[in-house]
Amino acid sequence: MRFSDFIFVGLKNLWRRxxxxxxxxxxxLIGSTAVVALLILAFGAKSVFIGQLEATGMLNRITIIxxxxxxxxxxxxxxxxxxxxxxxxxxxxxxxKLMDNVIAVTPIVGAHSFQSLQIKGIGNEKKLRxxxxxxxxxxxxxxxxxxxxxxxxxxxxxxKVVLANRYIEALDIDNPEDVIGKTVTFGTWEGYRxxxxxxxxxxxxxxxxxxxxxxxxxxxxxxxxxxxxGDSYITEAWAKRxxxxxxxxxxxxxxxxxxxxxxxxxxxxxxxTGREIRDDEWYRPEPTxxxxxxxxxxxxxxxxxxxxxxxxVEGIAASIEEEFDVGAxxxxxxxxxxLSIFTVITIVLxxxxxxxxxxxxxxxxxxxxxxVMERTKEIGIMKAVGASKRxxxxxxxxxxxxxxxxxxxxxxxxxxxxxxIANYFVNQALSGDGLxxxxxxxxxxxxxxxxxxxTTIIGMIAGLYPASxxxxxxxxxxxxRE
Amino acid sequence: MESFPHLCNNICMIELHNVSRTYDLGGEKIHxxxxxxxxxxEQEFVAIMGPSGSxxxxxxNLIGGLDHPDTGQVVVQGINLAQMKxxxxxxxxxxxxxxxxxxxxxxxxxxxxxxxMLPLLFDKIKPSERKKRARKILETVGLGNRxxxxxxxxxxGQRQRVSIARAIINQPTILLADxxxxxxxxxxxxxxxxxxxxxxxRQKMTIVMVTHDSDMAKMADKVITIRDxxxx
Numbered sequence: 001m002r003f004s005d006f007i008f009v010g011l012k013n014l015w016r017r018x019x020x021x022x023x024x025x026x027x028x029l030i031g032s033t034a035v036v037a038l039l040i041l042a043f044g045a046k047s048v049f050i051g052q053l054e055a056t057g058m059l060n061r062i063t064i065i066x067x068x069x070x071x072x073x074x075x076x077x078x079x080x081x082x083x084x085x086x087x088x089x090x091x092x093x094x095x096x097k098l099m100d101n102v103i104a105v106t107p108i109v110g111a112h113s114f115q116s117l118q119i120k121g122i123g124n125e126k127k128l129r130x131x132x133x134x135x136x137x138x139x140x141x142x143x144x145x146x147x148x149x150x151x152x153x154x155x156x157x158x159x160k161v162v163l164a165n166r167y168i169e170a171l172d173i174d175n176p177e178d179v180i181g182k183t184v185t186f187g188t189w190e191g192y193r194x195x196x197x198x199x200x201x202x203x204x205x206x207x208x209x210x211x212x213x214x215x216x217x218x219x220x221x222x223x224x225x226x227x228x229x230g231d232s233y234i235t236e237a238w239a240k241r242x243x244x245x246x247x248x249x250x251x252x253x254x255x256x257x258x259x260x261x262x263x264x265x266x267x268x269x270x271x272x273t274g275r276e277i278r279d280d281e282w283y284r285p286e287p288t289x290x291x292x293x294x295x296x297x298x299x300x301x302x303x304x305x306x307x308x309x310x311x312x313v314e315g316i317a318a319s320i321e322e323e324f325d326v327g328a329x330x331x332x333x334x335x336x337x338x339l340s341i342f343t344v345i346t347i348v349l350x351x352x353x354x355x356x357x358x359x360x361x362x363x364x365x366x367x368x369x370x371x372v373m374e375r376t377k378e379i380g381i382m383k384a385v386g387a388s389k390r391x392x393x394x395x396x397x398x399x400x401x402x403x404x405x406x407x408x409x410x411x412x413x414x415x416x417x418x419x420x421i422a423n424y425f426v427n428q429a430l431s432g433d434g435l436x437x438x439x440x441x442x443x444x445x446x447x448x449x450x451x452x453x454x455t456t457i458i459g460m461i462a463g464l465y466p467a468s469x470x471x472x473x474x475x476x477x478x479x480x481r482e
Numbered sequence: 483m484e485s486f487p488h489l490c491n492n493i494c495m496i497e498l499h500n501v502s503r504t505y506d507l508g509g510e511k512i513h514x515x516x517x518x519x520x521x522x523x524e525q526e527f528v529a530i531m532g533p534s535g536s537x538x539x540x541x542x543n544l545i546g547g548l549d550h551p552d553t554g555q556v557v558v559q560g561i562n563l564a565q566m567k568x569x570x571x572x573x574x575x576x577x578x579x580x581x582x583x584x585x586x587x588x589x590x591x592x593x594x595x596x597x598x599m600l601p602l603l604f605d606k607i608k609p610s611e612r613k614k615r616a617r618k619i620l621e622t623v624g625l626g627n628r629x630x631x632x633x634x635x636x637x638x639g640q641r642q643r644v645s646i647a648r649a650i651i652n653q654p655t656i657l658l659a660d661x662x663x664x665x666x667x668x669x670x671x672x673x674x675x676x677x678x679x680x681x682x683x684r685q686k687m688t689i690v691m692v693t694h695d696s697d698m699a700k701m702a703d704k705v706i707t708i709r710d711x712x713x714x
Binding site for chain 2: 001002005016377380381382383384385386387388389390391475476479
């Protein structure tokens with residue numbers, strides 16, 4: 001017999017009893033679906049995820065925060081409650097920079113001054129919520145970009161932004177290159193206009209104070225998709241200015257004394273004439289202009305330190321914590337937590353897949369034993385016309401293998417579909433952690449092939465017993481069967 | 483081979499030496515064949531006669547290598563079948579033997595063509611070549627216009643012709659026919675007999691045919707009668 005004969009005859013026999021074949025295949029399908037999902041997670045998602053962390057330098061980074069006990073994750077999300085946090089200063093930045101294996105340090109200044117971001121003249125022009133960090137440009141912190149360039153250390157400090165990749169999709173822009181050089185307009189919070197712009201006259205109408213102001217910046221780059229691709233970047237200097245508030249403070253005592261003196265004089269002079277003094281005639285004290293430089297007062301929000309060797313990150317983080325009495329977070333903790341979730345999912349899927357495939361194998365044995373019994377006479381005829389025991393054994397083994405094969409093929413389809421759905425939910429969870437949308441559903445062709453190969457082999461192994469029963473049938477008995 | 487004397491010189495196709503075959507049927511021993519010794523010459527048309535259950539079919543199964551004697555030797559074309567392994571016996575059955583059964587034993591789900599092709603499946607022949615040969619042989623037995631029909635769509639006589647076509651597609655040297663006309667009316671029976679007779683002449687086949695119809699037996703060169711497992 002030719003190899004193709006075994007396949008063809010097997011398919012034909014399965015088709016003859018298609019309902020039973022289908023039901024047997026369903027059992028294999030359940031098992032292989034679990035295996036496919038398992039492989040996608042284990043090989044696809046896990047490696048894609050870790051690969052992206054690695055590519056973006058996250059595994060070499062230490063995030064430093066002022067509060068040692070704060071519950072903050074690696075990407076800066078979380079709550080800061082403690083009042084007695086260490087102030088992150090330039091002094092700390094400079095000293096961390098001096099440590100061995102530290103190749104770059106940048107303070108992070110969150111620019112929370114804007115409630116909206118809009119790019120006019122391209123895409124759907126939606127207003128989106130911005131998430132902007134000011135950094136001290138350094139080639140070591142250069143991000144992988146999808147277009148344009150990074151901020152440079154000699155950058156003009158104002159009006160330049162490296163835009164978060166996430167907006168490109170959200171704004172229906174096809175190509176990130178298209179936004180380079182475009183102007184992005186940031187809208188301030190209502191009544192929160194006393195930032196990086198001249199203070200209004202004290203007697204300006206209330207509507208003026210409440211007006212949302214627009215601040216423009218030029219897009220010089222777009223980040224690549226991946227972890228952290230929801231953040232846009234501006235220079236530290238500009239971010240600091242955006243965090244500095246100017247407001248009118250109470251007048252000084254001298255001023256009050258001076259005005260009081262003048263008003264007393266005015267009262268005396270006008271009093272002599274005997275007329276009433278008009279409201280606008282009184283002298284008013286000049287207010288002081290107060291400056292609230294948040295960063296100067298409270299220190300930087302965070303500091304990023306880049307280490308030249310990922311193996312040393314944990315140790316250096318520990319010594320930073322000790323030396324500066326700050327919190328130092330690495331990706332490891334986050335990664336460990338992430339990996340432990342994977343481990344649980346892997347165990348569950350392995351169990352489901354293993355049990356389902358075991359049941360499927362028993363199902364295949366059952367189907368094939370039935371088949372052998374029904375086809376006893378046929379086997380007798382085949383032996384009479386020249387089929388050897390080996391021929392018969394292989395025919396039935398292949399037929400069982402084909403049940404496994406189709407179960408595997410169907411499992412790849414279903415498993416892939418389910419993973420796409422899981423992908424959606426994983427992304428929801430990831431974005432909560434400040435991570436970017438990930439295409440976790442990746443199935444390499446060779447993985448698909450090995451799943452089909454695996455289920456085919458399971459089918460063939462399950463077929464061994466029925467096949468050997470068929471091969472051992474006594475042809476004389478078999479032919480006598482009606 | 484060396485252990486026993488030749489019963490015929492060179493032209494001997496089938497030799498049975500002291501062959502016994504006993505079946506255990508519900509505790510009762512049935513002597514299907516009891517120390518049978520006989521020979522069939524090349525291109526001989528032999529009819530085996532005898533009452534039902536006299537061991538005639540066992541005789542054919544032993545020659546075809548489907549069954550094995552308890553004692554004695556079955557030698558076909560000078561080869562002791564007991565010395566062959568399964569692979570060799572299968573090949574021997576495929577190439578040298580053609581079986582024709584009383585109840586045709588066709589695969590009901592297969593077309594006439596597919597039934598006839600079955601023996602070719604157990605050889606390394608191209609599928610296109612198999613089809614070509616199956617059609618040719620079906621034309622030979624007069625069923626050229628019935629190749630796509632299933633057995634259920636054919637008359638009994640036509641079915642037996644399909645079965646004969648299947649038996650001779652590999653041009654075997656021996657045709658073993660087990661009451662080939664037993665399920666046919668006399669007209670179709672005659673047709674089949676003529677076909678078989680023609681095969682002996684045209685294709686130089688040796689035919690061993692079991693029958694209990696003495697009219698059919700008359701067409702054979704030699705008639706062997708078996709009764710209670712013994713040649714009479």
